Amino acid sequence: MGETLKPFCDTIIGMNTEKPPRKPLEKEEYNRSDALKTIQLPPCEPFRTYALRLKDALASDDKKEVQSVCKLLIDELSLAYGVEKPTIKILNVRPRDEGKDWVYETFGDYDPETLRIRLWMRTAIQKKPTSYGVLLSTLCHEFCHHLDIVSLDFPNTFHTRGFYDRVGLLYHHIQNTPVRKIVWQQHSDGSHSIDWGRTMKGSPKVLA
């Protein structure tokens, strides 16, 4: 499924959930995903070492190394969670689609049929390497879609509050940064978006 600026902006700007589906079976899955706010975390290593390598690879604009390190991260994550390995491909400039009052930029995607993750490493306008935080967070986001489908019995892998919580825990654990409790704002259609002001006021919690 494609990640446009709207759903992906999780760690950058927007971070919106989908509105709850109407069909009973899908709604039941959505509610389960929404309620599952934690995820078992793998050991710190080798993930933190790989995260530092990824940081260096992006700083030196080394696409080959970005590809190798992302593959190591995905392979080790799959091993830690005991799931089939998805493939991962690093691409260059983010696809961008623009309308009168909207812009969609693809940061990454995951294809549940082929178990393939793609991440774009260059920004759409300036074509510069994306920041390390954005790339790592997109990798965790797409891997959590994979986990949803192959391990957590969430075949539709909805973007729920629980989904974003699980991605956030994995992301902060891998790069060893403190987690903040996300404060959500509910909209009339049942969807939620992050309230950044209130989220940033909360005290960060350091993961073990």
Ligand SMILES: [Zn+2]
């Ligand atoms: Zn997504």
